[in-house]
Amino acid sequence: MKVIEVSNLRKRYRDQLAVDDVSFTVEEGEIFGVLGPNGAGKTTTVECVAGLRTPDSGTVRVLGGLDGAELKERLGVQLQSSALPAKIKVWEALDLYASFYRAPADWGALLERVGLGDKRDTFYGKLSGGQQQRLSIALALVGAPRVAILDELTTGLDPQARRDTWELIEQVRADGVTIVLVTHFMEEAERLCDRLAVIDAGRVVAVDSPSGLVSRAAAHQRLRFRPIGAFDGAVLDALPEVTEVSREGGRIEVTGTGDLLVAVTTALASAGVVPADLRVEQATLDDAFLALTGKKISE
Numbered sequence: 001m002k003v004i005e006v007s008n009l010r011k012r013y014r015d016q017l018a019v020d021d022v023s024f025t026v027e028e029g030e031i032f033g034v035l036g037p038n039g040a041g042k043t044t045t046v047e048c049v050a051g052l053r054t055p056d057s058g059t060v061r062v063l064g065g066l067d068g069a070e071l072k073e074r075l076g077v078q079l080q081s082s083a084l085p086a087k088i089k090v091w092e093a094l095d096l097y098a099s100f101y102r103a104p105a106d107w108g109a110l111l112e113r114v115g116l117g118d119k120r121d122t123f124y125g126k127l128s129g130g131q132q133q134r135l136s137i138a139l140a141l142v143g144a145p146r147v148a149i150l151d152e153l154t155t156g157l158d159p160q161a162r163r164d165t166w167e168l169i170e171q172v173r174a175d176g177v178t179i180v181l182v183t184h185f186m187e188e189a190e191r192l193c194d195r196l197a198v199i200d201a202g203r204v205v206a207v208d209s210p211s212g213l214v215s216r217a218a219a220h221q222r223l224r225f226r227p228i229g230a231f232d233g234a235v236l237d238a239l240p241e242v243t244e245v246s247r248e249g250g251r252i253e254v255t256g257t258g259d260l261l262v263a264v265t266t267a268l269a270s271a272g273v274v275p276a277d278l279r280v281e282q283a284t285l286d287d288a289f290l291a292l293t294g295k296k297i298s299e
């Protein structure tokens with residue numbers, strides 16, 4: 001079931017065209033990434049999805065067409081700008097946010113879940129960056145939403161806090177919440193997202209799984225090995241994944257697409273050839289992004 005349908009979305013701020021033509025759909029239960037460099041139009045797009053901005057044109061349908069109060073009940077949003085006053089205590093923030101919903105989650109349990117059980121009475125201003133981020137995730141979830149939009153979830157966090165947050169997001173998804181994750185971190189996108197929309201300059205340049213993007217955009221992967229056994233290049237030439245087989249001294253170099261490693265190793269095994277010193281130069285999501293947009297994403 002599609003929980004979000006965005007079609008031909010367009011949004012201009014005075015002389016700045018922020019979102020030019022964005023379309024994508026999000027399936028129930030997936031972690032859907034919106035990936036792009038700074039200023040690509042990601043935040044504007046998700047603000048339109050959340051009903052916080054009105055698009056100039058195009059349509060957004062969430063959960064079959066909810067809007068207004070119904071939409072707010074079902075959608076949890078964590079935006080980059082949602083800073084709280086320094087003097088609000090953790091429990092007060094949760095209690096306040098819970099009061100906005102007809103059927104809120106048990107925020108005590110949520111607090112434990114985000115690892116802030118012992119910070120109930122701490123002022124927001126006294127929390128570390130990672131703890132503030134965790135609280136903002138708890139606040140996005142306090143209405144027990146079916147869809148959560150999380151914008152730049154781990155920006156500014158150290159690597160450990162970032163990994164902890166990723167684990168938390170996976171648990172939230174396991175509970176059946178559909179998640180839209182705005183990010184410009186490739187590692188985060190690769191690790192968490194089932195599918196991604198790559199956005200550049202207000203346009204969607206591709207929608208696919210991380211591995212699909214990698215194999216689609218970064219067409220050429222390369223394998224190198226030293227064959228042990230009687231090697232005949234024709235065995236590999238015949239594979240649809242293989243584009244080229246070349247020899248360099250005693251080493252073989254194979255370029256190709258798709259599941260090249262599996263295809264080549266399987267074919268070699270059936271031909272009785274052992275690929276010694278096998279090296280794989282795997283394309284990454286960074287390569288895919290570069291191939292799709294012509295630029296490197298800034299971290």
Ligand SMILES: Nc1ncnc2c1ncn2[C@@H]1O[C@H](COP(=O)(O)OP(=O)(O)OP(=O)(O)O)[C@@H](O)[C@H]1O
Pocket residue numbers: 013014016017018019036037038039040041042043044045184
């Ligand atoms: N309220 C606003 N008024 C005017 N221009 C805006 C406003 N918000 C965003 N913009 C501009 O619209 C473009 C898209 O911004 P947006 O915040 O949607 O991108 P983004 O991909 O989320 O970037 P970032 O990761 O830096 O937040 C940018 O050029 C930005 O400067």
